[in-house]
Amino acid sequence: MREGIRRFAVSGFIRSLLACLALAVAPAALAATELTVYTAYENDDLKAYKAAFEKANPDITLNWVRDSTGVVTAKLIAEKENPRADVVWGLAVTSLLVLEDMDLLAPYAPKGLEKLSPKFRDPANPPKWLGNSGWICAIIFNEAEAKKKNAPKPATWKDLANPAYKGQVVMSHPASSGTGFMYVSAWLQLYGEAEGWKFMDALHQNVARYMHSGSAPAAVAAKGEYLIGLGFDVRGSRLKEEGAPIDVIMPKDGLGWDMNAMAIIKGTKKAEAARRLMDWGVTEEANRLYGSTRAIAAIPGFAKPLAHLDKNMDERIMKQDFAWAAKNRARILAEWEKRYGSKADPQKK
Amino acid sequence: MSSAPLPAPAASAVDFSALRMKGLTLAIAAFLVLGLAVPLALMVVKSLQDARGRFVGLANYALYFSSAAPMESIANTLVIGVASTAVTIPLAFLYAYGIHRSCMPLQGLFRGIALIPLLTPSLLFALSLVQLFGNQGILKDLLMGQSIYGPIGIVIGMTFAHFPHTFIVISTALGLADRRHFEAAESLGTSRLRVFLTITLPAAKYGLTSASSVSFMLSITDFGIPKVIGGNFNVLATDIYKEVVGQQNFEMGSVVSVLLLAAAALTFLFTRLVQRRQVAMMSGRAVPYEPAPRRAFDTAVFLACAAIALCIVGVLAVAVASSFIKFWPYNLGLTLKHYNFDLAAGGGWQAYRNSLTLATCTAVAGTIIVFLGAYLVEKSRDLPRVRQLIQALAVTPMAVPGLVLGLAYIFFFNKPGNPLGVLYGSMTILVLVTIIHYYSVTHFTMLTALKQVDPDFESVSDSLQTPRYRTLWRVTVPLTMTAILDVSVYYFLAAMTTVSAVVFLYSTHTSLASVAVLNMDDAGEFAQAIAMAVVISGTCVAARVLHYLLTRGLHRRTQAWRAP
Numbered sequence: 001m002r003e004g005i006r007r008f009a010v011s012g013f014i015r016s017l018l019a020c021l022a023l024a025v026a027p028a029a030l031a032a033t034e035l036t037v038y039t040a041y042e043n044d045d046l047k048a049y050k051a052a053f054e055k056a057n058p059d060i061t062l063n064w065v066r067d068s069t070g071v072v073t074a075k076l077i078a079e080k081e082n083p084r085a086d087v088v089w090g091l092a093v094t095s096l097l098v099l100e101d102m103d104l105l106a107p108y109a110p111k112g113l114e115k116l117s118p119k120f121r122d123p124a125n126p127p128k129w130l131g132n133s134g135w136i137c138a139i140i141f142n143e144a145e146a147k148k149k150n151a152p153k154p155a156t157w158k159d160l161a162n163p164a165y166k167g168q169v170v171m172s173h174p175a176s177s178g179t180g181f182m183y184v185s186a187w188l189q190l191y192g193e194a195e196g197w198k199f200m201d202a203l204h205q206n207v208a209r210y211m212h213s214g215s216a217p218a219a220v221a222a223k224g225e226y227l228i229g230l231g232f233d234v235r236g237s238r239l240k241e242e243g244a245p246i247d248v249i250m251p252k253d254g255l256g257w258d259m260n261a262m263a264i265i266k267g268t269k270k271a272e273a274a275r276r277l278m279d280w281g282v283t284e285e286a287n288r289l290y291g292s293t294r295a296i297a298a299i300p301g302f303a304k305p306l307a308h309l310d311k312n313m314d315e316r317i318m319k320q321d322f323a324w325a326a327k328n329r330a331r332i333l334a335e336w337e338k339r340y341g342s343k344a345d346p347q348k349k
Numbered sequence: 350m351s352s353a354p355l356p357a358p359a360a361s362a363v364d365f366s367a368l369r370m371k372g373l374t375l376a377i378a379a380f381l382v383l384g385l386a387v388p389l390a391l392m393v394v395k396s397l398q399d400a401r402g403r404f405v406g407l408a409n410y411a412l413y414f415s416s417a418a419p420m421e422s423i424a425n426t427l428v429i430g431v432a433s434t435a436v437t438i439p440l441a442f443l444y445a446y447g448i449h450r451s452c453m454p455l456q457g458l459f460r461g462i463a464l465i466p467l468l469t470p471s472l473l474f475a476l477s478l479v480q481l482f483g484n485q486g487i488l489k490d491l492l493m494g495q496s497i498y499g500p501i502g503i504v505i506g507m508t509f510a511h512f513p514h515t516f517i518v519i520s521t522a523l524g525l526a527d528r529r530h531f532e533a534a535e536s537l538g539t540s541r542l543r544v545f546l547t548i549t550l551p552a553a554k555y556g557l558t559s560a561s562s563v564s565f566m567l568s569i570t571d572f573g574i575p576k577v578i579g580g581n582f583n584v585l586a587t588d589i590y591k592e593v594v595g596q597q598n599f600e601m602g603s604v605v606s607v608l609l610l611a612a613a614a615l616t617f618l619f620t621r622l623v624q625r626r627q628v629a630m631m632s633g634r635a636v637p638y639e640p641a642p643r644r645a646f647d648t649a650v651f652l653a654c655a656a657i658a659l660c661i662v663g664v665l666a667v668a669v670a671s672s673f674i675k676f677w678p679y680n681l682g683l684t685l686k687h688y689n690f691d692l693a694a695g696g697g698w699q700a701y702r703n704s705l706t707l708a709t710c711t712a713v714a715g716t717i718i719v720f721l722g723a724y725l726v727e728k729s730r731d732l733p734r735v736r737q738l739i740q741a742l743a744v745t746p747m748a749v750p751g752l753v754l755g756l757a758y759i760f761f762f763n764k765p766g767n768p769l770g771v772l773y774g775s776m777t778i779l780v781l782v783t784i785i786h787y788y789s790v791t792h793f794t795m796l797t798a799l800k801q802v803d804p805d806f807e808s809v810s811d812s813l814q815t816p817r818y819r820t821l822w823r824v825t826v827p828l829t830m831t832a833i834l835d836v837s838v839y840y841f842l843a844a845m846t847t848v849s850a851v852v853f854l855y856s857t858h859t860s861l862a863s864v865a866v867l868n869m870d871d872a873g874e875f876a877q878a879i880a881m882a883v884v885i886s887g888t889c890v891a892a893r894v895l896h897y898l899l900t901r902g903l904h905r906r907t908q909a910w911r912a913p
Contacts, residue, residue: 036856063858070593071853073597074593074597074756077599078599078760078853079759079763082770084763144679173591176590178595208498210581212576213870215872217873220873223485223679225483225484235873243676329596333596337418338416341418
């Protein structure tokens with residue numbers, strides 16, 4: 001009996017070990033035309049994009065590797081000696097500019113390129129990246145909490161410096177999240193550097209936390225943890241749809257924005273299929289899909305306004321110099337850390 | 350053992366067995382060198398290079414220390430490490446003491462509750478603390494105006510999350526005691542306090558110091574909890590996140606990682622200094638300790654343990670409840686919609702199945718490797734240098750944030766020309782990184798248990814010319830079966846809930862449920878993140894029950910010697 005149990009245990013151990021090895025070593029079943037696509041698009045978007053592309057290109061299958069913008073970018077850079085991705089589709093253009101600077105992108109001019117708004121393409125010819133859709137810096141304002149606190153509603157960025165909001169504003173940490181950096185870079189471009197920093201000095205007095213996630217400030221403002229969260233339009237619209245007592249304010253003094261873009265990774269062994277994905281990515285059909293969930297699409301007029309939000313975003317977004325932001329990022333972040341990074345706890349009374 | 354053929358001449362059997370031991374020692378050492386030392390060495394090299402891979406010496410370090418922020422982060426990190434250890438260790442000790450040394454009722458239940466935090470992604474505690482003590486929290490007033498976002502929240506969150514890790518180590522130390530010592534003390538009329546101070550504590554010294562360094566290192570390297578609840582309280586682990594994920598600056602990320610490694614190395618040396626070699630508590634003649642009922646003492650211990658257990662269960666219950674609420678705090682209607690993972694990040698059911706595969710493989714392979722490693726360190730006398738190397742490498746992972754380990758793996762396994770590159774993107778690399786990432790706690794647990802097995806067994810078997818592996822299989826394994834089971838469960842649960850090390854290493858075909866939790870939390874979808882974490886926890890609970898049922902027979906047989 002004793003031997004029986006022991007032998008059973010041993011053979012069970014060995015069997016499960018073998019099963020593990022078999023599972024682990026078995027190479028992933030790879031079809032001839034599987035494209036590995038790195039992305040930071042939302043999951044519900046991915047399903048629609050994949051279905052539409054594969055319907056138009058039945059001989060190509062897309063394999064998404066989805067993560068947050070920072071992780072996808074870090075992964076692409078870490079893999080640069082031996083790239084694993086074929087295409088990156090749906091990454092912030094500021095990240096793609098970092099990749100471009102490291103010479104990780106392969107240029108390609110797809111058919112139909114000329115239909116894209118000039119803001120949405122790399123000025124180089126052939127371009128190294130192409131924009132798909134954009135999202136806009138907004139103020140998520142919790143009206144239920146405002147009523148309790150009797151706080152006024154902001155209409156411009158500068159209103160956020162009002163001492164009435166002390167300890168009531170949350171935004172993304174610009175060193176942790178591309179979203180946070182987008183706000184900082186937009187303010188610096190909108191007001192000029194000197195005035196931009198002055199505004200942030202005042203804003204800093206009201207900021208309760210610089211959060212490490214790009215989407216969290218909007219979410220915590222919607223839940224009333226704080227009165228005001230700085231977050232993107234799409235997120236605000238969805239939170240309001242879910243029943244959050246918020247107003248999504250598009251400040252009058254200027255709208256910063258960022259762009260989802262796509263590019264071929266240099267060194268891909270599936271260049272032909274990758275180009276076909278780029279071709280499809282600029283079609284009207286694709287733009288209609290981009291526009292169904294975003295306030296701006298690469299082909300002007302293809303975006304539907306988001307629920308609960310202002311219209312005509314194509315016209316209202318500010319002129320933004322992404323290349324300037326990418327080039328000056330290290331300097332801006334160092335300045336930011338110097339001003340607000342150390343002992344950054346303005347909440348202390 | 351009728352199935353194992355015995356080599357005929359006994360003398361050559363000993364030689365053969367010694368040869369085998371040497372081979373095994375080298376194999377374990379190679380495993381740790383390739384899985385840990387080489388990737389980390391690449392990381393250190395990275396910290397001496399610029400973004401283009403040119404050698405720049407200590408320039409990155411100089412740049413890092415050129416502002417005031419790093420000193421603040423270092424100080425904050427140490428404060429968090431010391432504070433959360435100072436809170437966790439006494440609680441875990443009290444709890445383990447109640448379970449092993451008193452006759453309080455419901456010991457099995459208490460043991461189960463202590464391990465619950467292992468069943469959940471640690472983010473769940475941080476999220477739950479926000480629900481309880483955040484600006485909209487129901488218990489906000491308990492903080493008396495202090496904010497949960499900062500050191501207070503971090504320490505509370507870590508106490509919950511690291512409780513089971515320290516509990517397992519201390520529990521292993523308290524689980525084995527020689528009744529004869531206590532009987533001798535009693536017959537001499539020694540006071541209870543004196544017995545505690547002169548018998549119980551010294552016997553648990555190794556376990557306590559191990560548990561303290563486990564807690565300290567877990568606290569200084571944890572990144573999830575400070576990220577969610579840390580507010581503006583910077584620690585080194587979140588600094589790494591800022592550099593790597595926020596700015597894709599691997600060189601600076603490496604600099605901060607090297608600093609953390611140094612802190613951990615110092616902790617290790619300090620522990621070694623304080624820790625004299627553990628006296629074997631279970632000699633061949635030992636009689637297992639059986640606590641006698643003492644009503645007042647048992648009641649007091651019971652109440653204390655119940656309070657701790659209630660806190661753990663309560664905090665989790667709040668999280669679970671909030672996953673069913675439509676839109677907290679404005680719409681308190683009940684819903685299941687947060688459990689619809691169709692639209693969630695991370696690949697739905699396939700990710701979940703992948704997590705199961707990862708957990709099973711890690712539990713099986715990890716337990717075997719950890720047991721052999723600890724056994725060789727403690728019991729073998731061959732190749733002392735190699736065994737020292739194994740011991741040194743075994744404690745290192747504690748000091749390596751998962752994020753850093755994952756990145757180091759990319760640098761190493763994705764290096765062009767590395768024959769191990771075939772592992773990249775496979776399930777094997779996830780198993781490997783998970784075994785390595787959690788190697789320290791399992792190694793300490795195994796080592797603590799093995800230290801309590803009298804080395805006389807080995808000397809006797811040597812003098813009887815019994816091969817070592819027979820003694821190992823017939824004496825050592827059964828004696829340490831509790832720890833072996835603890836280690837395998839620990840690995841399974843860790844693999845189900847792990848995030849930071851695997852986040853850079855999973856591929857399309859190996860997406861994981863635990864990563865989905867992180868992604869949803871990062872996207873601000875707190876309710877969905879909690880819901881997914883609840884699904885993972887449910888699986889872990891089921892796995893634990895299954896594991897218990899499957900191994901109960903085996904366990905009973907191997908622990909029969911404990912019965913009087």
